Amino acid sequence: MSEQTLMAGKVVVVTGAGGGIGRDIALALAKSGARVVVNDIGASVSGEGNDAGPAQKVVDEIKALGGEAVANTDSVSDSRSGARIVTSALDSFGRIDGVVNNAGILRDRFFHKMSDDEFDAVIKVHLYGSYYVSRAAATHFKEQNSGVFVHMTSTSGLIGNFGQANYSAAKLGLAALSKSIALDMQKFNVRSNCIAPFAWSRMIGSIPTETDAEKARVERIKQMTPAKIAPLAVALCSDASQDTNGQIFAVRNNEIFLISQPRPVRSVHRSEGWTPESVLSHALPAMKANYFGLDRSGDVFTWDPV
Incomplete structure (x- = not known):
């Protein structure tokens, strides 16, 4: 199957596609x-502002390559x-076959300093936003007995990171949302998968780099271009990955x-049941050897990419 025919006839919405990972996914889908419906409100990394330019610029790039695309500037939140993002696909192309939930913002803050607004804003875009767009598309997917979702999660949620309780909560919640979908x-031939991308973007660029090790890690991440994410996203959107x-x-x-998904690691049993004292003297000591450390993403992915 050639590159030009892998997604032939399909219509895909890509949110947050005015730049970075979303842009490269939109371009790859068009190729x-x-x-493609190129959705982007043109906001800053923290979610402020509104500029129709980024989405339209990507549409122009796609058209220059001989593809078809339309810009949309509605917010996912x-x-x-x-x-309306889903309606844009229907109005422009008459159908919708896939949704790539990529839109996101960051409002990094250590947990003991985080405000309600900083927590809420990030949850609204990443988790609620993915729900809103997916839910709107789900009705059409059910009716046509086909459809695919690709959601952008993060190792900040799957593993952990400093200063990102809002983002981590949203991204781990998104993995659960995807599994539930x-x-x-x-039974309606609808699929839902997640990608945790490592790529240099405006969002990664806002990660605090207070130590030499953190600065070195960011320099390594800069080698990972957004275009590296696109092939997997396109493959997951295609019928060939049913x-x-x-x-x-x-x-x-x-x-x-x-990436692994949570499963039981070890169990302990006591025929007479448990008391707080026996939990402390038996259960916790028995399982302690299998405890998970307080790892961050960078502690797990410690080798340089090639």
Whole structure:
């Protein structure tokens, strides 16, 4: 199957596609034959502002390559505007076959300093935004008995990171949302998967770099261009990956990872039941050897990408 025909006839919405990872996914989808709704409100990394330019610029790039695309500047963080993103696909191209939930903002702050607004704003865009757009598309996917979701999660949520309780909570919640969509909609031939991308972007650029080790890690991340994420995203959107559903992947330069999902590690049993004292004297000591450390993403991915 050639690159131009892999997504032929398909219509895909990509949120947050005015730059970075979203832009490269939108371009790659178009090169593979898809018609693309390029959604971006043109805001700053923290979510302020509104500029129609970035989305239209990507549309112009796609058209210059001979593809078809339309710009949309609705926000994902509101139910009605999220639904308008899906309507834009239907109005422009008559159908919708895929949604790539990529839109996001950052408001990094250590937890003991985080405000309600900083927590709420990030949850609204990443988790609620993915829900709103996915829910609007789900009705059409059910009716046509086909459709695919690709959600951008993060190792900040899957593993952990400093100063990102809002972002981490949203991204781990998004992995659960994706799994639930996969379970609920598999009978309608609808698939839902996640990608945790490692790529240099405006959002990564806002990560605090207070130590030499953190600065060195950011320099390594700069080598990982957003274009590295696009091939997996396109593959997951295609009909050729119909047997891939409810999975979590990560992409780190030229590496693709399948990420584990929570399962029981060890159990202890006491026939007479438990008391707080026996939990402390038996259960916790028995399981302590299998405790997970307070790792951050950078503690797990410690080797340089190639």
